[in-house]
Amino acid sequence: MTITDWSENLGQNGALAQRLPQFRARAQQQAMAAQVAQTLQQGGVALIEAGTGTGKTFAYLLPAMLSGRKVLVSTGSKALQDQILEKDIPLLTDVVGKPMRVSRLKGRSNYLCLHRLQRFSSEGVAPLLAAPLAKIVDWAGRTREGDIAEVSGVPEDSAVWPLVTSTRDNCLGSECPDYQRCHVVEARRKAHEADLLVVNHHLLFSDLALKANGMGDLLPRVEAMVLDEAHQVFDLAGRYFGRQLSSHQLWDWARDSRVEALGEAADDALLLQAAAELETATSAWRTALGAGEERILWTLTPGSPEEAAFIHLRQAGITLLHALHQASARGKGLEQCAARGVALLASVEFFLLHNAPEMVFWQEKRTRTVQLHATPLDVAGPLQKYLLEPIEALVLTSATLRVGDSFTVTERALGLSGAQTFNAASPFDYARQSLLYLPSGLPEPSHPGYTSACLQAAIPVIEASAGRTFILFTSHRALQEAASFLPRQLGFPVLVQGSMPRSRLLDRFRSLGNAVLLGAASFWEGVDVQGEALSSVIIDKLPFANPSDPILRARTEQCQAAGGDPFRELQIPQAVIALRQGVGRLIRSETDRGVLMLCDPRLRSKAYGKIFLESLPPMRRVSDLEAVQQFWKASLS
Ligand code: SF4
Structure with a gap:
């Protein structure tokens, strides 16, 4: 077998087909496997876009298992991590024909x-x-x-x-x-001994962040890495190479100090009181930030109630730390709580000063909690130093890495130069299997009646596909409007995000067979419903990030200061990738058929609409409802 010929394993008469009756050989899968194998053998970085249905998991796992190198595979979700360990690797081990030390490590x-x-x-x-x-x-x-x-x-x-x-x-x-x-x-000992280690991105980036802070590491050294769902890398790097402080961390520290005190120093009334006071001060700080849920800049106006509450919290933390230091000789638990307090108070001090020009400081308020973030504006530098430089071979793959037909946006965001790029196109026949419906006559998205008009236009599309529809929204407000309007208009069950856990909602959607599911952010990615249960996907608006988002605002200012065009360089590429993820829910197999309805009129009224349309799979475009109804009639006959 040469590195360019993977038919022996992945071909129609190959080793995998002999063990897996439903296996279908795909030229794109073999081509991707060849590219992965070449990168693992020769080193360097490969960016590989693998369209839906390519079979990308096997296309990177098999070369990784045959490479003879110590390889780490990182997935975007724990579910895929489990699937790889429990289903894919046992099957491929049979094909590879030699035992391997494989391990899964979670956070x-x-x-x-x-x-x-x-x-x-x-x-x-x-x-x-x-x-x-x-x-x-x-x-x-x-x-x-x-x-x-x-x-x-x-x-x-x-x-x-x-x-x-x-x-x-x-x-x-x-x-x-x-x-x-x-x-x-x-689990970590086994990970160190493994030839193939499977982790998820959160663990991988926690490890990189520890290295960046000079605080050791979690993962063993490997020769090569494969990162699936690599379109998430930019956001993950922003989160993990930054700093955070949350009300949860402070409450947990106070609670653990109290529990350790009860076990090791129950007579220390000052310590117990200090722990209780930090809990109260943390709650008071959250209250001082005002009601509601939002992501906004973190600022501390001198003399404001927010500043007073944060300074009071710091004082309560100092008092608790002092009490812990006094008591720490009485037990390991107390000693450890004291060490933890030192790190937490350093974070409190950092956010009190919030003076790091290379970072954006922001707060994420939930009803009862708050998390402070300091996110680096540039993630390419730390990615280069802690991910790219230490590794000999790196494969970054996802179904959505390109904008139009170019990888430039991803390369620039991640600071990659000289990476191999490869597009393994989807094997699906989109022109035959799907239809893109762009309704005409809808108002501009800024119009107050926009969501209502979209929902009215969606009803006949839902009826034509007999329910079996996802409606993906870009805002929770629009989702709620649909949740109160559609159940009265439709003769199909309507399932709403948030009404039950996501996995149960999806199981219910599959089993009902004629349901309509209303979802926001978390349903745009990583949802796989094959077959007729999902026949239409309707998207209300182009998924531009909220312009008031503190990270986007800071990056916009940085881009403008450098003479760039933030709308073209930041907002459009991010929205294109997000739209492609949402659209990717529709056709999941060679036998799926489906209609995609994109309501946003800017796709045709604005010049940039072309960039979005050219980034979508090659679907037949229509703008009259009759064509949608014909599509389903033809499918049935
Ligand atoms: S506290 Fe002890 S048991 Fe718990 S994770 Fe740490 S070492 Fe393991």
């Missing part, structure tokens, strides 16, 4: 912390958490890996999980009495 919050379980089991928890805690105690005696995904019957967002899992802040490390049996330590 530490995915593993049971034996020390904290023991601590909270003996200290007791709130009455509501007693039943889930009992389930976890029962499972803890049986589990080998300690991966909390194994536990059924305790919801993912249960408040019990932070009590029985660890953070870098609260882990006792080698001082821990349970260190020898620790699930996190064991």
Whole structure:
């Protein structure tokens, strides 16, 4: 087998086809595998766009397994990480024909912390958490890996999980009495021994951020990496190479200090009082920031209630840290809480000064919580230093890396020069399988009646496809308007994002077979509904980022200061990639058929609309409803 011939493994009569009856050979998959293999062997960086249906997971896994190198694969989601470990690799190991050491590593919050379980089991928890805690105690005696995904019957967002899992802040490390049996330590040991290590992006970027801060590392050194869903890298780098401080971190520190004090220094009334005061001061700080949920710049006007509350919080933190230092000789838990307090107070100080011109400071308010962020304006520098330079071979792949037919936007954002670029086009026959409907006569998106007009125009499209529709919105306000209007107009079940967990909503959508699902941000990506259950995708507006978003505003100013055109260089490319992700929900297999309705009239009225249209798959475009109805009639006959 040469590096350009992958038919032996991925061809119609290849090794995989013999083991997988439903396997279909795809020239694009073989071409991508050849490109991945070449990069893994010769080194360098490859940017590979793999259209929907290419079979990109096998196209990078198989060359990685055959490369003879120590390779790390990073996925955009834990679900794909699990699928690779549990389904894909066992199948491919059979094809490769030699045993391999393969390991999956997740972030530490995915593993049971034996020390904290023991601590909270003996200290007791709130009455509501007693039943889930009992389930976890029962499972803890049986589990080998300690991966909390194994536990059924305790919801993912249960408040019990932070009590029985660890953070870098609260882990006792080698001082821990349970260190020898620790699930996190064991998972990391296996990761170091693996030939092929599968992680997710959050863990990978946590590792890069630790390296950037000179605080060690989580992952072993590898020779090569493959990053799937690589269109997320830019945003992830902004988040992880920055700094954060959240009300949760402060509350957790106060609570853990109280719990450790009760275990190791129950007579220390000053310490217990200081912990309680920090909890109160953190709540008061959140209240001082005002009600509502929003992402806005972080500023501290001198003399303002916000500044007073933050200074009060800092003082409460200093008092707690002092009390912890006084008591730290009485136990490892208290000593560790003191060390954690030093790091947290350094962050409080950093956000109090908020003086780093290379960063944008912003706050993300939720109803009861707040998180402060300092996001670097330039991520290309740290990416170059901590991701690209240390690695011999790097493959970045995704279904959406190009704008128009060019990789330039991605290359520029990530600071790549000299990367190999390769487009593995989708094998789907979009011209036959799909239709792009651009309705005419809708008002401009800024018109107050725009959403209502879109919904009216969507009704006959939904009826023509007998329900079976996703409507993707760019704002929660529009989603809510649709949620109150459409159920009264349609004879199909209407499912609304937020009414139940995402995975249950999707299961319900699939099983109903005629439902209409209304979704915002989280449904634009990573949703795979094959077959007739999803026949139409309707998108209300071009997904431009909110112009008031603090990061976008700061990057816009930076771009303008450098003489650039932020609309063309930042906003359009970001919106094109987001639109392509949303559109990618429609056709998921060779037998799918579907209609895409893009309501936004700017696609035809503005010059930039062409950039969006030229970035979409080659669908037949129509603007009359009759053509949509004909499409479905022809499909049925
Ligand atoms: S070493 Fe850390 S994660 Fe492991 S059991 Fe101890 S505290 Fe928990």
